[in-house]
Amino acid sequence: MPSQQKSLTRRGLLKTAASAPLAPMIVPASALGLGATPPSDRVTLGGLGIGSRGTRVLESFLKQGDVQFLAICDVRNERREAIKSMADQKNGNRDCAMYSDQQELWARKDIDAVLIATGDRWHAPLSVLTAAAGKDVYCEKPCSMTIAESRALADTFLRLGRVYQAGTQRRNGTNFIRAYDLAHSGKIGKLHTIHAEAGPGNRWPPATSHAWLPAEPEPPKQLVDWDRWLGPSPWRPYHSEYVRGKWRGYFDFHGGGILEWGAHTVDLCHWAAHLDSTAPVEFEPRGMGGDTPYSIECRYANGMKLVIRDSGFMGLGSCHFRLEGDAGFVETADSGRIGVPEKLRSEIADVPQEEARESTTHHVRDFVNCVKSRKQPRANALAAAQTHITCHAAYIAFQLGRKLRFDPATDTFTGDEQANRMRSRAMREPWRI
Amino acid sequence: MQMVDEKYGSAAQIMALPAAKLVAILEDPSASVYARAKACQQLAVTGDRSAVRPLAALLGDAQLSHYARFALEPNPDPSAGDALRAALGKVSGKLRVGVINSIGVRRDVKALDVLAALLRDEDAEIAQAASSAIARIRPRV
Numbered sequence: 001m002p003s004q005q006k007s008l009t010r011r012g013l014l015k016t017a018a019s020a021p022l023a024p025m026i027v028p029a030s031a032l033g034l035g036a037t038p039p040s041d042r043v044t045l046g047g048l049g050i051g052s053r054g055t056r057v058l059e060s061f062l063k064q065g066d067v068q069f070l071a072i073c074d075v076r077n078e079r080r081e082a083i084k085s086m087a088d089q090k091n092g093n094r095d096c097a098m099y100s101d102q103q104e105l106w107a108r109k110d111i112d113a114v115l116i117a118t119g120d121r122w123h124a125p126l127s128v129l130t131a132a133a134g135k136d137v138y139c140e141k142p143c144s145m146t147i148a149e150s151r152a153l154a155d156t157f158l159r160l161g162r163v164y165q166a167g168t169q170r171r172n173g174t175n176f177i178r179a180y181d182l183a184h185s186g187k188i189g190k191l192h193t194i195h196a197e198a199g200p201g202n203r204w205p206p207a208t209s210h211a212w213l214p215a216e217p218e219p220p221k222q223l224v225d226w227d228r229w230l231g232p233s234p235w236r237p238y239h240s241e242y243v244r245g246k247w248r249g250y251f252d253f254h255g256g257g258i259l260e261w262g263a264h265t266v267d268l269c270h271w272a273a274h275l276d277s278t279a280p281v282e283f284e285p286r287g288m289g290g291d292t293p294y295s296i297e298c299r300y301a302n303g304m305k306l307v308i309r310d311s312g313f314m315g316l317g318s319c320h321f322r323l324e325g326d327a328g329f330v331e332t333a334d335s336g337r338i339g340v341p342e343k344l345r346s347e348i349a350d351v352p353q354e355e356a357r358e359s360t361t362h363h364v365r366d367f368v369n370c371v372k373s374r375k376q377p378r379a380n381a382l383a384a385a386q387t388h389i390t391c392h393a394a395y396i397a398f399q400l401g402r403k404l405r406f407d408p409a410t411d412t413f414t415g416d417e418q419a420n421r422m423r424s425r426a427m428r429e430p431w432r433i
Numbered sequence: 434m435q436m437v438d439e440k441y442g443s444a445a446q447i448m449a450l451p452a453a454k455l456v457a458i459l460e461d462p463s464a465s466v467y468a469r470a471k472a473c474q475q476l477a478v479t480g481d482r483s484a485v486r487p488l489a490a491l492l493g494d495a496q497l498s499h500y501a502r503f504a505l506e507p508n509p510d511p512s513a514g515d516a517l518r519a520a521l522g523k524v525s526g527k528l529r530v531g532v533i534n535s536i537g538v539r540r541d542v543k544a545l546d547v548l549a550a551l552l553r554d555e556d557a558e559i560a561q562a563a564s565s566a567i568a569r570i571r572p573r574v
Contacts, residue, residue, distance in 0.1 A: 214434070214435075236470075421509075422478060423507075426506040426531075428499045430562070432538075432562070
């Protein structure tokens with residue numbers, strides 16, 4: 001990514017490396033409008049590509065009394081204006097800067113951390129480059145397009161000592177934490193099987209399409225920079241639907257339903273079963289989507305079984321996950337309700353049912369705290385990478401329609417050349433990771 | 434609403450073809466960019482040595498160079514590495530950056546000398562790509 005790397009001079013890189021383990025820079029109080037919060041206790045934030053979901057996450061950031069949003073970078077003029085308006089209203093000034101080239105945002109030495117909420121195709125490259133520019137990252141999920149990108153993401157953040165939080169906010173959701181606690185209280189016995197919802201199939205089914213929409217005239221670059229919108233993805237002719245948010249379901253831009261949902265639910269399973277540093281050793285697809293319920297049965301080296309499936313849950317809302325032990329189970333999802341066997345009902349009687357939006361606010365708070373403390377948040381880069389590698393590998397097994405064996409130590413499939421060829425995708429020039 | 438190629442059909446139809454027929458699409462001078470792009474994407478998974486030469490021929494094509502690399506980069510046949518190295522002397526600008534990036538991903542030790550020479554290329558983007566590729570190819574001690 002030459003033009004993006006131009007400003008990463010020797011001096012800049014040395015500064016990045018030297019400052020990596022340190023707390024964020026202290027900003028002069030006069031530069032900010034946060035009243036009671038001392039300058040040394042504030043986190044300054046920028047944004048890359050903030051659409052509808054990103055706006056909701058940004059709202060959670062703006063609720064924090066010690067966060068100030070300073071700049072938005074987006075290839076869409078309409079989004080730049082909308083986010084600037086939102087930030088200026090909160091800050092009580094007109095100072096939020098607008099950029100269309102991420103390089104300009106990275107050059108801002110007064111920005112500690114960056115919220116990345118572009119389309120999925122950009123998540124890993126931008127995260128890696130933002131870390132190299134010396135900033136911490138909160139990135140929406142899915143966080144990568146391939147197994148290779150997932151590993152590069154983790155390696156970069158671990159090596160540079162930067163803070164990363166994947167936008168898998170359910171790890172900080174009250175009902176999900178209660179389910180975790182119950183599973184580890186001994187009351188459901190020894191945990192042996194974990195279930196992740198990856199559906200329902202009528203919204204982001206597992207399979208992706210390689211189709212193109214018919215060409216439309218490209219808009220002026222200052223309104224939508226189509227080349228930059230595509231970024232590392234393969235070129236295709238412009239169509240306004242993609243830019244309006246209907247890019248999901250296309251292979252070039254999206255990892256399919258297993259990744260879309262599994263980024264949350266497989267992630268919850270990994271967290272709850274203490275599998276944040278590994279991945280399954282076997283992936284076995286059952287059923288092939290469409291009207292037929294599908295599942296991917298995965299087995300870990302320690303014997304734990306993960307079932308990724310699109311049906312058969314208790315109807316507790318979207319994003320179910322279920323933990324099964326030899327003496328019971330616990331299941332929860334986005335309604336906030338928790339399902340348990342009758343004998344465990346008293347254990348969940350006092351769980352408040354909060355909106356899913358609240359878990360995002362808790363998750364953002366976890367990130368801001370870690371930017372200050374230099375500890376790793378609950379959905380850190382390694383945990384996110386292992387979740388995403390599991391989802392990508394499951395989708396590869398689904399696409400090939402056969403059982404695959406996987407080595408989590410090397411991120412390679414054993415004895416399956418085609419599967420190994422699907423672990424990465426060449427990036428469009430000049431991008432690389 | 435999706436695009437359909439008059440000669441070869443939809444993306445799904447093209448990508449269901451066996452590798453030999455996908456290679457034939459690449460060699461068909463009347464084939465559209467769409468048909469060739471989809472052929473490349475499927476050959477990334479199924480292409481063998483026979484796909485390398487027609488893919489290499491696309492490395493200088495501004496619209497299809499990336500698609501050709503999409504198929505060559507994961508192709509385990511050594512001839513894919515030979516083709517990418519050979520292209521270094523034939524393509525320029527961004528396309529050359531792309532070829533260097535793919536060589537880096539393939540961790541092609543045979544390219545180390547030529548990449549080392551590119552470290553002093555007058556085009557800073559080429560030099561940076563070469564630097565990045567060498568770092569990727571060289572095994573860590």
